[in-house]
Amino acid sequence: MRFRSTRPEAAFQPAPAVPETMDAVVLDEPGSAQALRVDRVAVPTPVLSEVLVRVVAAGVNPIDAKTRAGRGMSSAIEAWPAVLGLDVSGVVVRAPFDAHPFPVGTEVYGMVAVPRTPGAYAEYAVVPTLSLARKPVSLSHVEAAGVPVAALTAWGLVVETALAHQGQRILIHAGSGGVGHFAVQFAAYFGAHVIATGSPRNLDWLRELGAAEVVDYTTTRFEDVVDTVDVVIDLIGNVSDDTGTRSLDVLRPGGLLIEVPTGAWPGFREAAAARGIRSTDYKTIPDGGALSTIGRLLDSGAVRVYIERVFGLDEAPEAHAAIERGHTRGKVVLRVSDD
Numbered sequence: 466m467r468f469r470s471t472r473p474e475a476a477f478q479p480a481p482a483v484p485e486t487m488d489a490v491v492l493d494e495p496g497s498a499q500a501l502r503v504d505r506v507a508v509p510t511p512v513l514s515e516v517l518v519r520v521v522a523a524g525v526n527p528i529d530a531k532t533r534a535g536r537g538m539s540s541a542i543e544a545w546p547a548v549l550g551l552d553v554s555g556v557v558v559r560a561p562f563d564a565h566p567f568p569v570g571t572e573v574y575g576m577v578a579v580p581r582t583p584g585a586y587a588e589y590a591v592v593p594t595l596s597l598a599r600k601p602v603s604l605s606h607v608e609a610a611g612v613p614v615a616a617l618t619a620w621g622l623v624v625e626t627a628l629a630h631q632g633q634r635i636l637i638h639a640g641s642g643g644v645g646h647f648a649v650q651f652a653a654y655f656g657a658h659v660i661a662t663g664s665p666r667n668l669d670w671l672r673e674l675g676a677a678e679v680v681d682y683t684t685t686r687f688e689d690v691v692d693t694v695d696v697v698i699d700l701i702g703n704v705s706d707d708t709g710t711r712s713l714d715v716l717r718p719g720g721l722l723i724e725v726p727t728g729a730w731p732g733f734r735e736a737a738a739a740r741g742i743r744s745t746d747y748k749t750i751p752d753g754g755a756l757s758t759i760g761r762l763l764d765s766g767a768v769r770v771y772i773e774r775v776f777g778l779d780e781a782p783e784a785h786a787a788i789e790r791g792h793t794r795g796k797v798v799l800r801v802s803d804d
């Protein structure tokens with residue numbers, strides 16, 4: 466892991482008082498978005514190398530909504546009511562030791578280990594040290610909270626799995642969503658020829674993000690206008706219009722299909738292998754080192770995060786409803802407290 470150098474002077478900041486209870490969005494059992502309600506719950510206790518973060522903003526992801534509805538990670542939740550929310554941006558209020566790389570007072574962003582610990586839809590969250598990075602200085606907490614899951618997923622897909630490089634042709638389905646808008650930017654940054662699918666309102670924006678070609682999926686079947694791509698990053702799967710199966714028609718022999726939505730197309734391995742196409746699924750890795758690198762790209766202006774909507778903690782049902790409609794541009798974020 467690549468930490469920035471520790472700052473001993475910051476290690477001696479007095480730790481602020483932390484209350485025993487906090488406001489959190491709780492879920493008593495799987496249900497509709499309306500099942501999310503604000504209540505008082507115990508502030509979680511960090512153990513070992515975990516950090517306690519005062520949450521300023523929490524990102525909202527499709528996996529949160531799937532878990533709330535009884536799919537996603539729901540079966541792994543051991544204690545109810547549950548607190549959801551993987552994406553966090555906030556300030557360290559308890560560090561595991563004085564000379565820790567993120568001492569008390571450090572502005573950080575990262576991924577909470579939901580459902581092993583309560584999530585970020587709350588005033589405080591415990592986060593593993595290795596899942597954190599310093600918040601990019603050019604971003605507000607609301608902007609930073611939109612980054613971790615989406616950007617780490619895009620990084621894992623584009624950089625670590627597709628090995629994006631100059632001359633490579635990469636087709637990205639849903640290039641305008643949370644993961645997609647980072648995937649388009651990372652692939653273009655590393656020199657790939659990016660083709661992205663989206664609806665009319667997003668086509669110009671996808672070009673601005675770095676897509677060399679865009680396909681309006683509402684009017685055009687992508688396989689009619691795209692061929693011989695090296696990699697398909699499929700953020701849709703077969704839940705919509707057989708997007709996964711049709712992707713096999715545009716991949717060159719030996720190309721790579723990456724199926725991202727878990728369970729969206731159970732037979733993809735066999736279907737790809739029958740055509741001589743490589744394939745894999747994917748799971749986000751909460752890598753604080755990669756998040757630190759992504760933060761440098763954000764601070765340099767080479768990459769940006771787009772936040773479409775910001776909701777209050779008491780508006781979690783509306784935030785989930787927005788995500789479930791499936792047409793968010795960039796990210797949806799809950800503002801939990803003042804900066």
Ligand SMILES: NC(=O)c1ccc[n+]([C@@H]2O[C@H](COP(=O)([O-])OP(=O)(O)OC[C@H]3O[C@@H](n4cnc5c(N)ncnc54)[C@H](OP(=O)(O)O)[C@@H]3O)[C@@H](O)[C@H]2O)c1
Binds near residue numbers: 642
């Ligand atoms: N396996 C993992 O570890 C992992 C990690 C992160 C995400 N995921 C999954 O990956 C998927 C994408 O996540 P996300 O956060 O990027 O979702 P998101 O932000 O909700 O994606 C919304 C975007 O999808 C686009 N879209 C909808 N239908 C489309 C279609 N038929 N063709 C092309 N674009 C379409 C919309 O664009 P328009 O408005 O233009 O339609 C919108 O911009 C989700 O299923 C999520 O659960 C998996």
